[in-house]
Amino acid sequence: MSVASYAILVFLALARYNAEITNSTSNCMESGCSDDKQCRDGNNEDCNDETSLDCQCKSNYTRGLIVTCYDAFSEKAKHVYSVPIAQNGTPIPDPIWYHRFDTDVHTLRVDVDNIQQKAYIYHSTVKSIYKNPNYNLGNSTENLWTVLSKGISSGVVSLAVDWVSHNIYWTDPTFKWIMVQSLSSTDTSMFRVLIQENLYRPHALALDPSDALLFWSDIGRFTTIEVSSLSGRNRKTIVISNLLRTNGLTADHQGHRLYFADTERDTVETVTYDGTDRKILLAKARSSLIDVAVYQDSLYVADMGALYVINKTNGNAFSMEIGEDDFGYAGVAVFHEEAQPVTDRCQDYGCAHICLTELGGATCICKDGYNLNEDNKTCSLISTYFHRALVFSNASSICILDITVLADFVFDPVCVLETTGTKYMAMDTDQRNVFIANDTAIYWTSVDNRNLQLLAQLSGSISGMSWDGYDRNVYWTESDTGKIWRTSIESKTAHVFLEGLAKPRDVLILPHHRLVYWISERNGSTIESSNINGSQQHIVLQYNDSLKWTSLSYNPYRNRLYFLGILEDEERTDIINCNLDGSNRASNNAMYRILNTLEIYKGYTMVTSYEDELTTITFHSLDDIDYMTEGECTDAGAISVIKVFDENNRQNETEDGKTCMSGICCI
């Protein structure tokens, strides 16, 4: 990837547009007009008396900026402003319209379907995307916002609308995926995870509907900008160096250039669609450049303290202020009614669920939980349950929760199987099977027919179970017999894999590493390992810390082992992690309660504890974003196992969670 030479094109002489709203307490203004005078004498009509809340203004401006602002004092962003712009993109900051949100929520990113005149806004407080079905620059009473999609996390979520085929795409840095939802359907479940492999923390997102391209930034050990088709195919990394926190991204479909804002580099830069000819357009120390939008000659940049307008041809820039002095800006998008020369290939394509534009064609995809049929257009239900579920077992049942509890805890389980005394579970997401062990035997079932069948009788006291998705074997440990066993659905014959072990438990298979791990009880807990053929059995980690180690798990995002270290006397549990060879041991999140289960999903730990008839589920982030939720379940009893079943998540652990290019792995 060649990165073009850097050139600071512009040093800014920032002129200040005086665009503050006068009469800021006016009811009339708040409900839609910049001020009464503007309403009566300007290009408007229908303005009622000065104090009326029903005051309506109609604008003859057909293009403008939509800007989300927040109040620096309350840190709440709940203001959405419209600023008309002239045909060449220059703002005409008088009048400015204000669109009221009733809810006291953070409004962040915004984008527009200009053809259908619909606007979409992401709210971080309510973790939802809202839509306005009839966005009008100057008529706030028409600006009725309703929820389009819920269960989004509260990180730097960006959204972009494909205004040709009417789909909305968004990034979710918490769940580490890019989602797409059809806007042609009134069914709000018409969404699907489009990309989630090798994504670390996708932040900014932009698309070019005419070229059918999707661009995003992924923030990690190395931040990258990637491109794919609108259906997620032909993925490539186009910018790989000198990026830190690329939070804003926009695609100029006329100039075939990307413009991006990097909050940590304090720059706004541009590259061509293939990542070449990189230039810095704005360098502003101590800024917080967060979002960018482009229209004709102009680039609009939302910063914490200002909205910049940059002439992308000659680099001239000025800042403008909207609303009140101390407002910060969170999102910016351009609203216009330009005739778009692009034909919608999805129009008559006949997709049953979601139609995505491809260059020279279209592709049908199905919403989550459905598979595309052989006609490539219609969809069949895979199963009503188990798509992206948090699966837990208690003394009587196996129940599932939507995985979005990770972002917003709502304990609303559906119990899908009656089982008694489940002690361990393992998931085969490829073939959609679940393995369940209790004190007597191991059973398996397809998640679709949920018909429990015997897989193996136990000869001792089961102390752990793991699934090898590569060789399709189930492994389990028996602490009293000192054995590790394995079997498969196909053979149904159990074989001793290793024996003579010191109270083994928590067997863990890393299929692609061809390694087996388990915890043993020698003088204190140890972590031991062997090859998948049983050779090279050795102690990986021995540490005299008098903690009882349990719940051995693997985190592909860091290529490390995670386990719980319990100190019963002090009612304390540490979450401990180390490299696969036992080195670099670290302990975090010491919790003053006894945890009983640990599961890792997308780099988060999920742990449960049970006290006073109450189960608590806690999610921790394993990296630097300070993210954590916790929820209490009053009617679950003691949870014995917690697992994630994600039909789309087939992470290849050898890749360390990220694409490796020329020897550089970008986490």
Ligand SMILES: *[C@@H]1O[C@H](CO)[C@@H](O)[C@H](O)[C@H]1NC(C)=O
């Ligand atoms: C709006 O501001 C103008 C000029 O500052 C003032 O003359 C007018 O009375 C104000 N109107 C209201 C409704 O406050």
Ligand SMILES: *[C@@H]1O[C@H](CO)[C@@H](O)[C@H](O)[C@H]1NC(C)=O
């Ligand atoms: C809006 O309409 C008024 C009156 O017709 C006209 O004077 C003004 O120039 C128009 N503004 C724009 C931006 O077209």
Ligand SMILES: *[C@@H]1O[C@H](CO)[C@@H](O)[C@H](O)[C@H]1NC(C)=O
């Ligand atoms: C503003 O929107 C409302 C509700 O959609 C509509 O009834 C009204 O006519 C619009 N006002 C103008 C001036 O267009």
Ligand SMILES: *[C@@H]1O[C@H](CO)[C@@H](O)[C@H](O)[C@H]1NC(C)=O
């Ligand atoms: C931007 O700069 C170019 C080149 O100087 C100029 O022709 C154009 O009018 C400018 N655009 C605006 C919106 O000021």
Ligand SMILES: *[C@@H]1O[C@H](CO)[C@@H](O)[C@H](O)[C@H]1NC(C)=O
């Ligand atoms: C569906 O798509 C597959 C893969 O692209 C292709 O091989 C197959 O021919 C298509 N089937 C139909 C009916 O178009």
Ligand SMILES: *[C@@H]1O[C@H](CO)[C@@H](O)[C@H](O)[C@H]1NC(C)=O
């Ligand atoms: C194990 O599960 C099977 C099937 O649900 C059940 O018949 C059996 O009683 C269970 N054993 C124990 C010890 O709970």
Ligand SMILES: *[C@@H]1O[C@H](CO)[C@@H](O)[C@H](O)[C@H]1NC(C)=O
């Ligand atoms: C525990 O330590 C003693 C003394 O160091 C040793 O003899 C014994 O073998 C150890 N036990 C195990 C299970 O490793």
Ligand SMILES: *[C@@H]1O[C@H](CO)[C@@H](O)[C@H](O)[C@H]1NC(C)=O
């Ligand atoms: C742990 O280490 C301490 C001192 O190093 C020693 O006194 C103690 O016996 C050890 N405990 C075990 C269980 O080996």
Ligand SMILES: *[C@@H]1O[C@H](CO)[C@@H](O)[C@H](O)[C@H]1NC(C)=O
């Ligand atoms: C077991 O696997 C290791 C590593 O893959 C290999 O080096 C060794 O030769 C194998 N041993 C046997 C007996 O197959």
Ligand SMILES: *[C@@H]1O[C@H](CO)[C@@H](O)[C@H](O)[C@H]1NC(C)=O
């Ligand atoms: C297991 O959890 C489900 C769902 O919360 C609950 O209805 C059921 O009563 C629990 N079983 C026990 C034995 O607590």
Ligand SMILES: *[C@@H]1O[C@H](CO)[C@@H](O)[C@H](O)[C@H]1NC(C)=O
């Ligand atoms: C995962 O990695 C292994 C080992 O490098 C490779 O053989 C396998 O094909 C990979 N699987 C996928 C789905 O990429």
